[in-house]
Amino acid sequence: MKIVIAGGANTADYIIKNFKGRSNELTIINFDREAANYLAKSSKLPVFYGDPTKPYCLKDARIEGSDIFIALGNRDCDNYVSCLLAKKVFSVKKCICICSNPKNVEVFKQLGIDSVISSTEQLVQSILSESSLESLIKTMSLEDEKIVLTEIIIKSTYYIAHKHIMEINFPKTGSIACIYRRPRVIIPNGSTLILPKDKLIVLSTPNDQKDIISFVQRDKK
Amino acid sequence: MKKASILKNKTLIIGCGSLGATIANKCSQEGKNIMVVDTDAKSFERLSDRFSGYTFVGDVTDLSTLEEAYITSAKEIIITTGDDNTNLFVAHIARVIYNVPQIYVRLSDPDSEILLKGMDIKSIYPLELSFDKFNLMRGGRK
Structure with a gap:
Protein backbone atom coordinates (compact mmCIF):
# COMPACT_ATOMS: atom_id res chain seq x y z
CA MET A 1 0.00 0.00 0.00
CA LYS A 2 1.12 3.52 -0.71
CA ILE A 3 0.69 5.60 2.44
CA VAL A 4 1.28 9.33 2.86
CA ILE A 5 1.84 10.74 6.34
CA ALA A 6 1.58 14.51 6.60
CA GLY A 7 2.60 16.44 9.71
CA GLY A 8 2.87 15.25 13.30
CA ALA A 9 5.98 14.36 15.28
CA ASN A 10 5.50 11.64 17.86
CA THR A 11 2.25 10.39 16.39
CA ALA A 12 3.84 10.26 12.95
CA ASP A 13 6.82 8.42 14.38
CA TYR A 14 4.62 5.78 15.94
CA ILE A 15 2.53 5.31 12.82
CA ILE A 16 5.64 5.05 10.64
CA LYS A 17 7.07 2.35 12.89
CA ASN A 18 3.86 0.36 12.59
CA PHE A 19 3.55 0.61 8.84
CA LYS A 20 7.19 0.43 7.83
CA GLY A 21 8.07 -2.71 5.92
CA ARG A 22 5.03 -4.93 5.40
CA SER A 23 5.19 -4.07 1.68
CA ASN A 24 4.03 -0.53 2.39
CA GLU A 25 5.48 2.40 0.56
CA LEU A 26 5.62 5.40 2.89
CA THR A 27 5.80 9.05 1.91
CA ILE A 28 6.47 11.35 4.84
CA ILE A 29 5.79 15.08 4.58
CA ASN A 30 6.50 17.53 7.38
CA PHE A 31 6.63 21.30 7.51
CA ASP A 32 8.51 21.54 10.77
CA ARG A 33 12.28 21.43 10.26
CA GLU A 34 12.99 19.83 13.63
CA ALA A 35 10.24 17.24 13.34
CA ALA A 36 11.34 16.41 9.78
CA ASN A 37 14.90 15.82 10.93
CA TYR A 38 13.75 13.74 13.86
CA LEU A 39 11.50 11.59 11.67
CA ALA A 40 14.23 11.09 9.08
CA LYS A 41 16.61 9.98 11.79
CA SER A 42 14.26 7.64 13.63
CA SER A 43 12.58 6.07 10.60
CA LYS A 44 15.64 5.98 8.30
CA LEU A 45 13.33 6.94 5.46
CA PRO A 46 13.47 10.06 3.30
CA VAL A 47 11.30 12.85 4.72
CA PHE A 48 9.88 15.48 2.43
CA TYR A 49 10.19 18.94 3.97
CA GLY A 50 7.29 21.13 2.86
CA ASP A 51 3.80 22.41 3.60
CA PRO A 52 1.23 19.65 2.94
CA THR A 53 -1.52 22.24 2.48
CA LYS A 54 0.12 23.51 -0.70
CA PRO A 55 -0.70 21.74 -3.98
CA TYR A 56 2.80 22.16 -5.47
CA CYS A 57 4.30 20.52 -2.41
CA LEU A 58 2.06 17.46 -2.60
CA LYS A 59 2.82 17.28 -6.30
CA ASP A 60 6.57 17.30 -5.63
CA ALA A 61 6.12 14.56 -3.05
CA ARG A 62 4.39 12.50 -5.77
CA ILE A 63 1.38 11.48 -3.72
CA GLU A 64 -0.83 11.02 -6.78
CA GLY A 65 -2.89 7.84 -6.62
CA SER A 66 -1.76 6.83 -3.10
CA ASP A 67 -3.97 4.49 -1.12
CA ILE A 68 -4.10 6.32 2.19
CA PHE A 69 -3.39 9.91 3.20
CA ILE A 70 -3.08 10.60 6.93
CA ALA A 71 -3.09 14.23 8.13
CA LEU A 72 -1.61 14.58 11.61
CA GLY A 73 -1.04 18.35 11.85
CA ASN A 74 -1.80 20.37 14.97
CA ARG A 75 -4.33 22.67 13.41
CA ASP A 76 -7.68 21.30 12.30
CA CYS A 77 -8.08 23.53 9.27
CA ASP A 78 -4.60 22.63 7.97
CA ASN A 79 -5.47 18.96 8.19
CA TYR A 80 -8.75 19.64 6.46
CA VAL A 81 -7.15 21.46 3.55
CA SER A 82 -4.39 18.89 3.03
CA CYS A 83 -6.90 16.01 3.11
CA LEU A 84 -9.17 17.76 0.66
CA LEU A 85 -6.28 18.43 -1.71
CA ALA A 86 -5.16 14.82 -1.50
CA LYS A 87 -8.65 13.60 -2.27
CA LYS A 88 -9.85 16.05 -4.89
CA VAL A 89 -6.66 16.98 -6.69
CA PHE A 90 -4.42 13.97 -6.24
CA SER A 91 -7.14 11.28 -6.20
CA VAL A 92 -5.91 9.54 -3.06
CA LYS A 93 -8.25 6.65 -2.27
CA LYS A 94 -8.80 7.21 1.44
CA CYS A 95 -8.10 10.22 3.61
CA ILE A 96 -7.81 10.07 7.36
CA CYS A 97 -7.81 13.30 9.31
CA ILE A 98 -6.97 13.99 12.92
CA CYS A 99 -8.83 16.82 14.58
CA SER A 100 -8.37 18.34 18.00
CA ASN A 101 -11.82 19.88 18.31
CA PRO A 102 -14.33 17.01 18.67
CA LYS A 103 -17.07 19.22 17.22
CA ASN A 104 -15.23 19.18 13.91
CA VAL A 105 -15.66 15.42 13.41
CA GLU A 106 -19.18 15.80 12.00
CA VAL A 107 -18.24 18.97 10.10
CA PHE A 108 -15.27 17.37 8.34
CA LYS A 109 -17.38 14.39 7.34
CA GLN A 110 -20.08 16.64 5.93
CA LEU A 111 -17.41 18.45 3.96
CA GLY A 112 -16.23 15.21 2.38
CA ILE A 113 -13.37 13.75 4.44
CA ASP A 114 -13.58 9.93 4.60
CA SER A 115 -12.48 9.30 8.10
CA VAL A 116 -12.05 11.72 10.99
CA ILE A 117 -10.46 10.88 14.32
CA SER A 118 -10.65 13.06 17.39
CA SER A 119 -8.38 12.06 20.24
CA THR A 120 -10.50 14.02 22.73
CA GLU A 121 -13.58 12.12 21.68
CA GLN A 122 -11.76 8.79 21.92
CA LEU A 123 -10.57 9.73 25.39
CA VAL A 124 -14.13 10.51 26.50
CA GLN A 125 -15.27 7.24 24.98
CA SER A 126 -12.74 5.17 26.86
CA ILE A 127 -13.42 6.98 30.14
CA LEU A 128 -17.11 6.29 29.66
CA SER A 129 -16.58 2.63 28.93
CA GLU A 130 -14.21 2.31 31.91
CA SER A 131 -16.75 3.88 34.22
CA SER A 132 -19.62 1.64 33.19
CA LEU A 133 -17.32 -1.37 33.54
CA GLU A 134 -17.62 -0.97 37.28
CA MET B 1 -39.75 26.65 14.83
CA LYS B 2 -39.54 30.39 14.26
CA LYS B 3 -39.03 30.34 10.52
CA ALA B 4 -39.79 34.03 10.19
CA SER B 5 -36.79 34.96 12.30
CA ILE B 6 -34.39 33.42 9.81
CA LEU B 7 -34.33 36.52 7.70
CA LYS B 8 -31.06 36.66 5.81
CA ASN B 9 -30.03 40.28 6.20
CA LYS B 10 -26.66 40.27 7.95
CA THR B 11 -23.22 40.95 6.57
CA LEU B 12 -20.73 38.74 8.37
CA ILE B 13 -17.07 39.72 8.27
CA ILE B 14 -14.55 37.14 9.46
CA GLY B 15 -11.19 38.55 10.50
CA CYS B 16 -10.69 42.17 11.47
CA GLY B 17 -7.30 42.87 9.90
CA SER B 18 -6.70 45.82 7.60
CA LEU B 19 -8.91 44.42 4.84
CA GLY B 20 -11.67 43.17 7.15
CA ALA B 21 -11.77 46.44 9.08
CA THR B 22 -11.83 48.56 5.91
CA ILE B 23 -14.71 46.55 4.49
CA ALA B 24 -16.52 46.71 7.85
CA ASN B 25 -16.18 50.50 8.05
CA LYS B 26 -17.37 50.92 4.48
CA CYS B 27 -20.38 48.63 4.96
CA SER B 28 -21.23 50.41 8.19
CA GLN B 29 -21.37 53.73 6.34
CA GLU B 30 -23.75 52.13 3.86
CA GLY B 31 -26.01 51.28 6.77
CA LYS B 32 -25.69 47.51 6.55
CA ASN B 33 -26.36 45.13 9.40
CA ILE B 34 -22.81 44.03 10.24
CA MET B 35 -21.17 41.49 12.49
CA VAL B 36 -17.36 41.34 12.67
CA VAL B 37 -15.65 38.27 14.16
CA ASP B 38 -12.02 37.96 15.21
CA THR B 39 -10.03 35.84 17.67
CA ASP B 40 -8.40 38.93 19.15
CA ALA B 41 -10.47 41.70 20.75
CA LYS B 42 -7.62 44.17 20.15
CA SER B 43 -8.09 43.97 16.39
CA PHE B 44 -11.44 45.75 16.73
CA GLU B 45 -9.45 48.92 17.45
CA ARG B 46 -9.05 49.15 13.68
CA LEU B 47 -12.76 49.88 13.33
CA SER B 48 -13.62 53.56 13.02
CA ASP B 49 -15.38 55.47 15.80
CA ARG B 50 -18.47 55.72 13.67
CA PHE B 51 -18.68 51.94 13.11
CA SER B 52 -22.19 50.92 14.12
CA GLY B 53 -22.16 47.12 13.74
CA TYR B 54 -21.56 44.31 16.21
CA THR B 55 -18.28 42.66 17.13
CA PHE B 56 -17.73 39.14 18.40
CA VAL B 57 -14.60 37.48 19.79
CA GLY B 58 -14.17 33.79 19.07
CA ASP B 59 -12.45 31.03 17.14
CA VAL B 60 -14.04 30.97 13.69
CA THR B 61 -13.04 27.38 13.02
CA ASP B 62 -15.56 26.36 15.67
CA LEU B 63 -19.13 26.01 14.44
CA SER B 64 -20.57 27.35 17.69
CA THR B 65 -18.73 30.66 17.19
CA LEU B 66 -20.15 31.01 13.70
CA GLU B 67 -23.62 30.23 14.95
CA GLU B 68 -23.35 32.74 17.78
CA ALA B 69 -22.29 35.28 15.16
CA TYR B 70 -25.61 34.59 13.36
CA ILE B 71 -24.21 32.85 10.28
CA THR B 72 -27.68 31.37 9.79
CA SER B 73 -29.08 34.81 9.05
CA ALA B 74 -26.17 36.06 6.95
CA LYS B 75 -26.89 37.15 3.39
CA GLU B 76 -23.18 37.52 2.73
CA ILE B 77 -19.97 36.47 4.41
CA ILE B 78 -16.59 38.06 3.77
CA ILE B 79 -13.67 35.96 4.99
CA THR B 80 -10.46 37.90 5.42
CA THR B 81 -8.29 36.25 8.09
CA GLY B 82 -4.56 36.09 7.43
CA ASP B 83 -4.52 32.30 7.14
CA ASP B 84 -5.51 30.69 3.84
CA ASN B 85 -6.43 27.35 5.34
CA THR B 86 -8.74 28.92 7.92
CA ASN B 87 -10.33 30.99 5.16
CA LEU B 88 -10.88 27.94 2.94
CA PHE B 89 -12.34 25.93 5.82
CA VAL B 90 -14.76 28.70 6.84
CA ALA B 91 -15.77 29.30 3.21
CA HIS B 92 -16.56 25.60 2.75
CA ILE B 93 -18.57 25.53 5.99
CA ALA B 94 -20.49 28.63 4.88
CA ARG B 95 -21.34 26.97 1.55
CA VAL B 96 -21.94 23.33 2.51
CA ILE B 97 -23.44 23.60 5.98
CA TYR B 98 -25.11 27.03 6.12
CA ASN B 99 -25.51 27.79 2.41
CA VAL B 100 -24.83 31.52 2.79
CA PRO B 101 -26.02 33.22 -0.46
CA GLN B 102 -22.86 35.26 -1.11
CA ILE B 103 -19.41 34.12 -0.03
CA TYR B 104 -16.26 36.16 -0.57
CA VAL B 105 -12.88 34.88 0.52
CA ARG B 106 -9.43 36.46 0.57
CA LEU B 107 -6.60 34.05 -0.30
CA SER B 108 -2.93 34.76 -0.68
CA ASP B 109 -2.03 31.65 -2.65
CA PRO B 110 -3.70 31.50 -6.12
CA ASP B 111 -3.10 27.73 -6.14
CA SER B 112 -5.90 27.35 -3.60
CA GLU B 113 -8.41 28.14 -6.34
CA ILE B 114 -8.72 24.41 -7.16
CA LEU B 115 -10.45 23.82 -3.84
CA LEU B 116 -13.11 26.42 -4.64
CA LYS B 117 -14.04 24.88 -7.99
CA GLY B 118 -17.78 24.46 -8.42
CA MET B 119 -18.65 25.84 -4.99
CA ASP B 120 -19.84 29.31 -6.02
CA ILE B 121 -17.39 31.10 -3.74
CA LYS B 122 -15.88 34.37 -4.93
CA SER B 123 -12.16 34.74 -4.27
CA ILE B 124 -9.95 37.78 -3.89
CA TYR B 125 -6.18 37.49 -4.42
CA PRO B 126 -4.34 40.61 -3.17
CA LEU B 127 -1.18 39.39 -4.91
CA GLU B 128 -2.81 39.17 -8.33
CA LEU B 129 -4.54 42.50 -7.82
CA SER B 130 -1.24 44.24 -7.03
CA PHE B 131 0.41 42.57 -9.99
CA ASP B 132 -2.37 43.62 -12.36
CA LYS B 133 -2.21 47.16 -11.04
CA PHE B 134 1.55 47.20 -11.53
CA ASN B 135 1.19 46.02 -15.11
CA LEU B 136 -1.46 48.59 -15.74
CA MET B 137 0.72 51.39 -14.37
CA ARG B 138 3.66 50.22 -16.45
CA GLY B 139 1.79 50.63 -19.67
CA GLY B 140 -1.33 48.53 -19.91
CA ARG B 141 0.42 45.30 -20.88
CA LYS B 142 -0.86 42.22 -19.08
Whole structure:
Protein backbone atom coordinates (compact mmCIF):
# COMPACT_ATOMS: atom_id res chain seq x y z
CA MET A 1 0.00 0.00 0.00
CA LYS A 2 1.12 3.52 -0.71
CA ILE A 3 0.69 5.60 2.44
CA VAL A 4 1.28 9.33 2.86
CA ILE A 5 1.84 10.74 6.34
CA ALA A 6 1.58 14.51 6.60
CA GLY A 7 2.60 16.44 9.71
CA GLY A 8 2.87 15.25 13.30
CA ALA A 9 5.98 14.36 15.28
CA ASN A 10 5.50 11.64 17.86
CA THR A 11 2.25 10.39 16.39
CA ALA A 12 3.84 10.26 12.95
CA ASP A 13 6.82 8.42 14.38
CA TYR A 14 4.62 5.78 15.94
CA ILE A 15 2.53 5.31 12.82
CA ILE A 16 5.64 5.05 10.64
CA LYS A 17 7.07 2.35 12.89
CA ASN A 18 3.86 0.36 12.59
CA PHE A 19 3.55 0.61 8.84
CA LYS A 20 7.19 0.43 7.83
CA GLY A 21 8.07 -2.71 5.92
CA ARG A 22 5.03 -4.93 5.40
CA SER A 23 5.19 -4.07 1.68
CA ASN A 24 4.03 -0.53 2.39
CA GLU A 25 5.48 2.40 0.56
CA LEU A 26 5.62 5.40 2.89
CA THR A 27 5.80 9.05 1.91
CA ILE A 28 6.47 11.35 4.84
CA ILE A 29 5.79 15.08 4.58
CA ASN A 30 6.50 17.53 7.38
CA PHE A 31 6.63 21.30 7.51
CA ASP A 32 8.51 21.54 10.77
CA ARG A 33 12.28 21.43 10.26
CA GLU A 34 12.99 19.83 13.63
CA ALA A 35 10.24 17.24 13.34
CA ALA A 36 11.34 16.41 9.78
CA ASN A 37 14.90 15.82 10.93
CA TYR A 38 13.75 13.74 13.86
CA LEU A 39 11.50 11.59 11.67
CA ALA A 40 14.23 11.09 9.08
CA LYS A 41 16.61 9.98 11.79
CA SER A 42 14.26 7.64 13.63
CA SER A 43 12.58 6.07 10.60
CA LYS A 44 15.64 5.98 8.30
CA LEU A 45 13.33 6.94 5.46
CA PRO A 46 13.47 10.06 3.30
CA VAL A 47 11.30 12.85 4.72
CA PHE A 48 9.88 15.48 2.43
CA TYR A 49 10.19 18.94 3.97
CA GLY A 50 7.29 21.13 2.86
CA ASP A 51 3.80 22.41 3.60
CA PRO A 52 1.23 19.65 2.94
CA THR A 53 -1.52 22.24 2.48
CA LYS A 54 0.12 23.51 -0.70
CA PRO A 55 -0.70 21.74 -3.98
CA TYR A 56 2.80 22.16 -5.47
CA CYS A 57 4.30 20.52 -2.41
CA LEU A 58 2.06 17.46 -2.60
CA LYS A 59 2.82 17.28 -6.30
CA ASP A 60 6.57 17.30 -5.63
CA ALA A 61 6.12 14.56 -3.05
CA ARG A 62 4.39 12.50 -5.77
CA ILE A 63 1.38 11.48 -3.72
CA GLU A 64 -0.83 11.02 -6.78
CA GLY A 65 -2.89 7.84 -6.62
CA SER A 66 -1.76 6.83 -3.10
CA ASP A 67 -3.97 4.49 -1.12
CA ILE A 68 -4.10 6.32 2.19
CA PHE A 69 -3.39 9.91 3.20
CA ILE A 70 -3.08 10.60 6.93
CA ALA A 71 -3.09 14.23 8.13
CA LEU A 72 -1.61 14.58 11.61
CA GLY A 73 -1.04 18.35 11.85
CA ASN A 74 -1.80 20.37 14.97
CA ARG A 75 -4.33 22.67 13.41
CA ASP A 76 -7.68 21.30 12.30
CA CYS A 77 -8.08 23.53 9.27
CA ASP A 78 -4.60 22.63 7.97
CA ASN A 79 -5.47 18.96 8.19
CA TYR A 80 -8.75 19.64 6.46
CA VAL A 81 -7.15 21.46 3.55
CA SER A 82 -4.39 18.89 3.03
CA CYS A 83 -6.90 16.01 3.11
CA LEU A 84 -9.17 17.76 0.66
CA LEU A 85 -6.28 18.43 -1.71
CA ALA A 86 -5.16 14.82 -1.50
CA LYS A 87 -8.65 13.60 -2.27
CA LYS A 88 -9.85 16.05 -4.89
CA VAL A 89 -6.66 16.98 -6.69
CA PHE A 90 -4.42 13.97 -6.24
CA SER A 91 -7.14 11.28 -6.20
CA VAL A 92 -5.91 9.54 -3.06
CA LYS A 93 -8.25 6.65 -2.27
CA LYS A 94 -8.80 7.21 1.44
CA CYS A 95 -8.10 10.22 3.61
CA ILE A 96 -7.81 10.07 7.36
CA CYS A 97 -7.81 13.30 9.31
CA ILE A 98 -6.97 13.99 12.92
CA CYS A 99 -8.83 16.82 14.58
CA SER A 100 -8.37 18.34 18.00
CA ASN A 101 -11.82 19.88 18.31
CA PRO A 102 -14.33 17.01 18.67
CA LYS A 103 -17.07 19.22 17.22
CA ASN A 104 -15.23 19.18 13.91
CA VAL A 105 -15.66 15.42 13.41
CA GLU A 106 -19.18 15.80 12.00
CA VAL A 107 -18.24 18.97 10.10
CA PHE A 108 -15.27 17.37 8.34
CA LYS A 109 -17.38 14.39 7.34
CA GLN A 110 -20.08 16.64 5.93
CA LEU A 111 -17.41 18.45 3.96
CA GLY A 112 -16.23 15.21 2.38
CA ILE A 113 -13.37 13.75 4.44
CA ASP A 114 -13.58 9.93 4.60
CA SER A 115 -12.48 9.30 8.10
CA VAL A 116 -12.05 11.72 10.99
CA ILE A 117 -10.46 10.88 14.32
CA SER A 118 -10.65 13.06 17.39
CA SER A 119 -8.38 12.06 20.24
CA THR A 120 -10.50 14.02 22.73
CA GLU A 121 -13.58 12.12 21.68
CA GLN A 122 -11.76 8.79 21.92
CA LEU A 123 -10.57 9.73 25.39
CA VAL A 124 -14.13 10.51 26.50
CA GLN A 125 -15.27 7.24 24.98
CA SER A 126 -12.74 5.17 26.86
CA ILE A 127 -13.42 6.98 30.14
CA LEU A 128 -17.11 6.29 29.66
CA SER A 129 -16.58 2.63 28.93
CA GLU A 130 -14.21 2.31 31.91
CA SER A 131 -16.75 3.88 34.22
CA SER A 132 -19.62 1.64 33.19
CA LEU A 133 -17.32 -1.37 33.54
CA GLU A 134 -17.62 -0.97 37.28
CA SER A 135 -21.27 -1.82 37.14
CA LEU A 136 -20.41 -4.92 35.09
CA ILE A 137 -21.43 -3.25 31.85
CA LYS A 138 -19.06 -2.72 29.01
CA THR A 139 -20.14 -0.67 26.05
CA MET A 140 -18.69 -0.06 22.67
CA SER A 141 -19.99 2.39 20.13
CA LEU A 142 -20.00 2.11 16.37
CA GLU A 143 -20.67 4.59 13.58
CA ASP A 144 -19.97 7.68 15.69
CA GLU A 145 -22.07 6.59 18.64
CA LYS A 146 -25.15 5.92 16.58
CA ILE A 147 -25.03 2.23 17.50
CA VAL A 148 -23.91 0.81 20.84
CA LEU A 149 -22.98 -2.71 21.81
CA THR A 150 -23.65 -3.37 25.49
CA GLU A 151 -22.19 -6.29 27.35
CA ILE A 152 -24.22 -7.49 30.33
CA ILE A 153 -23.42 -10.45 32.59
CA ILE A 154 -26.47 -12.36 33.75
CA LYS A 155 -26.84 -13.04 37.46
CA SER A 156 -29.01 -15.82 38.83
CA THR A 157 -31.21 -13.26 40.59
CA TYR A 158 -32.27 -11.67 37.34
CA TYR A 159 -35.81 -12.21 36.09
CA ILE A 160 -34.63 -13.34 32.65
CA ALA A 161 -32.23 -15.99 33.97
CA HIS A 162 -33.33 -19.57 33.16
CA LYS A 163 -35.83 -18.30 30.61
CA HIS A 164 -36.15 -18.73 26.86
CA ILE A 165 -35.74 -15.58 24.82
CA MET A 166 -39.25 -15.86 23.38
CA GLU A 167 -40.77 -15.85 26.87
CA ILE A 168 -39.13 -12.70 28.13
CA ASN A 169 -40.58 -10.25 25.64
CA PHE A 170 -37.29 -8.48 24.95
CA PRO A 171 -37.67 -4.76 24.09
CA LYS A 172 -38.16 -4.17 20.37
CA THR A 173 -35.63 -1.32 20.46
CA GLY A 174 -32.71 -3.68 20.96
CA SER A 175 -31.49 -7.04 19.81
CA ILE A 176 -29.40 -9.71 21.50
CA ALA A 177 -26.59 -10.04 18.99
CA CYS A 178 -24.88 -12.95 20.69
CA ILE A 179 -24.45 -14.78 23.96
CA TYR A 180 -21.05 -15.75 25.22
CA ARG A 181 -21.19 -18.85 27.38
CA ARG A 182 -17.71 -20.11 28.10
CA PRO A 183 -16.23 -21.43 25.92
CA ARG A 184 -18.93 -21.13 23.27
CA VAL A 185 -20.44 -18.25 21.38
CA ILE A 186 -24.14 -18.67 20.75
CA ILE A 187 -26.06 -16.79 18.11
CA PRO A 188 -29.44 -16.74 19.82
CA ASN A 189 -32.91 -17.44 18.50
CA GLY A 190 -36.27 -17.53 20.24
CA SER A 191 -35.69 -20.91 21.81
CA THR A 192 -32.27 -20.09 23.29
CA LEU A 193 -32.19 -20.41 27.06
CA ILE A 194 -30.51 -17.61 29.01
CA LEU A 195 -28.41 -18.94 31.89
CA PRO A 196 -26.64 -17.23 34.80
CA LYS A 197 -23.07 -16.15 34.02
CA ASP A 198 -23.97 -15.72 30.36
CA LYS A 199 -22.56 -12.64 28.71
CA LEU A 200 -25.22 -10.94 26.61
CA ILE A 201 -24.05 -8.68 23.81
CA VAL A 202 -26.94 -6.38 23.03
CA LEU A 203 -27.18 -4.09 20.03
CA SER A 204 -29.19 -0.87 20.33
CA THR A 205 -29.15 2.88 19.87
CA PRO A 206 -27.59 4.94 22.68
CA ASN A 207 -31.01 6.38 23.61
CA ASP A 208 -32.50 2.97 24.29
CA GLN A 209 -29.44 1.57 26.02
CA LYS A 210 -30.58 2.55 29.52
CA ASP A 211 -34.01 0.94 29.13
CA ILE A 212 -32.47 -2.26 27.85
CA ILE A 213 -29.98 -2.46 30.70
CA SER A 214 -32.71 -1.98 33.26
CA PHE A 215 -34.87 -4.57 31.48
CA VAL A 216 -32.12 -7.18 31.58
CA GLN A 217 -31.12 -6.39 35.16
CA ARG A 218 -34.69 -6.55 36.46
CA ASP A 219 -34.79 -8.85 39.47
CA LYS A 220 -37.19 -11.72 39.98
CA LYS A 221 -40.46 -10.65 41.50
CA MET B 1 -39.75 26.65 14.83
CA LYS B 2 -39.54 30.39 14.26
CA LYS B 3 -39.03 30.34 10.52
CA ALA B 4 -39.79 34.03 10.19
CA SER B 5 -36.79 34.96 12.30
CA ILE B 6 -34.39 33.42 9.81
CA LEU B 7 -34.33 36.52 7.70
CA LYS B 8 -31.06 36.66 5.81
CA ASN B 9 -30.03 40.28 6.20
CA LYS B 10 -26.66 40.27 7.95
CA THR B 11 -23.22 40.95 6.57
CA LEU B 12 -20.73 38.74 8.37
CA ILE B 13 -17.07 39.72 8.27
CA ILE B 14 -14.55 37.14 9.46
CA GLY B 15 -11.19 38.55 10.50
CA CYS B 16 -10.69 42.17 11.47
CA GLY B 17 -7.30 42.87 9.90
CA SER B 18 -6.70 45.82 7.60
CA LEU B 19 -8.91 44.42 4.84
CA GLY B 20 -11.67 43.17 7.15
CA ALA B 21 -11.77 46.44 9.08
CA THR B 22 -11.83 48.56 5.91
CA ILE B 23 -14.71 46.55 4.49
CA ALA B 24 -16.52 46.71 7.85
CA ASN B 25 -16.18 50.50 8.05
CA LYS B 26 -17.37 50.92 4.48
CA CYS B 27 -20.38 48.63 4.96
CA SER B 28 -21.23 50.41 8.19
CA GLN B 29 -21.37 53.73 6.34
CA GLU B 30 -23.75 52.13 3.86
CA GLY B 31 -26.01 51.28 6.77
CA LYS B 32 -25.69 47.51 6.55
CA ASN B 33 -26.36 45.13 9.40
CA ILE B 34 -22.81 44.03 10.24
CA MET B 35 -21.17 41.49 12.49
CA VAL B 36 -17.36 41.34 12.67
CA VAL B 37 -15.65 38.27 14.16
CA ASP B 38 -12.02 37.96 15.21
CA THR B 39 -10.03 35.84 17.67
CA ASP B 40 -8.40 38.93 19.15
CA ALA B 41 -10.47 41.70 20.75
CA LYS B 42 -7.62 44.17 20.15
CA SER B 43 -8.09 43.97 16.39
CA PHE B 44 -11.44 45.75 16.73
CA GLU B 45 -9.45 48.92 17.45
CA ARG B 46 -9.05 49.15 13.68
CA LEU B 47 -12.76 49.88 13.33
CA SER B 48 -13.62 53.56 13.02
CA ASP B 49 -15.38 55.47 15.80
CA ARG B 50 -18.47 55.72 13.67
CA PHE B 51 -18.68 51.94 13.11
CA SER B 52 -22.19 50.92 14.12
CA GLY B 53 -22.16 47.12 13.74
CA TYR B 54 -21.56 44.31 16.21
CA THR B 55 -18.28 42.66 17.13
CA PHE B 56 -17.73 39.14 18.40
CA VAL B 57 -14.60 37.48 19.79
CA GLY B 58 -14.17 33.79 19.07
CA ASP B 59 -12.45 31.03 17.14
CA VAL B 60 -14.04 30.97 13.69
CA THR B 61 -13.04 27.38 13.02
CA ASP B 62 -15.56 26.36 15.67
CA LEU B 63 -19.13 26.01 14.44
CA SER B 64 -20.57 27.35 17.69
CA THR B 65 -18.73 30.66 17.19
CA LEU B 66 -20.15 31.01 13.70
CA GLU B 67 -23.62 30.23 14.95
CA GLU B 68 -23.35 32.74 17.78
CA ALA B 69 -22.29 35.28 15.16
CA TYR B 70 -25.61 34.59 13.36
CA ILE B 71 -24.21 32.85 10.28
CA THR B 72 -27.68 31.37 9.79
CA SER B 73 -29.08 34.81 9.05
CA ALA B 74 -26.17 36.06 6.95
CA LYS B 75 -26.89 37.15 3.39
CA GLU B 76 -23.18 37.52 2.73
CA ILE B 77 -19.97 36.47 4.41
CA ILE B 78 -16.59 38.06 3.77
CA ILE B 79 -13.67 35.96 4.99
CA THR B 80 -10.46 37.90 5.42
CA THR B 81 -8.29 36.25 8.09
CA GLY B 82 -4.56 36.09 7.43
CA ASP B 83 -4.52 32.30 7.14
CA ASP B 84 -5.51 30.69 3.84
CA ASN B 85 -6.43 27.35 5.34
CA THR B 86 -8.74 28.92 7.92
CA ASN B 87 -10.33 30.99 5.16
CA LEU B 88 -10.88 27.94 2.94
CA PHE B 89 -12.34 25.93 5.82
CA VAL B 90 -14.76 28.70 6.84
CA ALA B 91 -15.77 29.30 3.21
CA HIS B 92 -16.56 25.60 2.75
CA ILE B 93 -18.57 25.53 5.99
CA ALA B 94 -20.49 28.63 4.88
CA ARG B 95 -21.34 26.97 1.55
CA VAL B 96 -21.94 23.33 2.51
CA ILE B 97 -23.44 23.60 5.98
CA TYR B 98 -25.11 27.03 6.12
CA ASN B 99 -25.51 27.79 2.41
CA VAL B 100 -24.83 31.52 2.79
CA PRO B 101 -26.02 33.22 -0.46
CA GLN B 102 -22.86 35.26 -1.11
CA ILE B 103 -19.41 34.12 -0.03
CA TYR B 104 -16.26 36.16 -0.57
CA VAL B 105 -12.88 34.88 0.52
CA ARG B 106 -9.43 36.46 0.57
CA LEU B 107 -6.60 34.05 -0.30
CA SER B 108 -2.93 34.76 -0.68
CA ASP B 109 -2.03 31.65 -2.65
CA PRO B 110 -3.70 31.50 -6.12
CA ASP B 111 -3.10 27.73 -6.14
CA SER B 112 -5.90 27.35 -3.60
CA GLU B 113 -8.41 28.14 -6.34
CA ILE B 114 -8.72 24.41 -7.16
CA LEU B 115 -10.45 23.82 -3.84
CA LEU B 116 -13.11 26.42 -4.64
CA LYS B 117 -14.04 24.88 -7.99
CA GLY B 118 -17.78 24.46 -8.42
CA MET B 119 -18.65 25.84 -4.99
CA ASP B 120 -19.84 29.31 -6.02
CA ILE B 121 -17.39 31.10 -3.74
CA LYS B 122 -15.88 34.37 -4.93
CA SER B 123 -12.16 34.74 -4.27
CA ILE B 124 -9.95 37.78 -3.89
CA TYR B 125 -6.18 37.49 -4.42
CA PRO B 126 -4.34 40.61 -3.17
CA LEU B 127 -1.18 39.39 -4.91
CA GLU B 128 -2.81 39.17 -8.33
CA LEU B 129 -4.54 42.50 -7.82
CA SER B 130 -1.24 44.24 -7.03
CA PHE B 131 0.41 42.57 -9.99
CA ASP B 132 -2.37 43.62 -12.36
CA LYS B 133 -2.21 47.16 -11.04
CA PHE B 134 1.55 47.20 -11.53
CA ASN B 135 1.19 46.02 -15.11
CA LEU B 136 -1.46 48.59 -15.74
CA MET B 137 0.72 51.39 -14.37
CA ARG B 138 3.66 50.22 -16.45
CA GLY B 139 1.79 50.63 -19.67
CA GLY B 140 -1.33 48.53 -19.91
CA ARG B 141 0.42 45.30 -20.88
CA LYS B 142 -0.86 42.22 -19.08
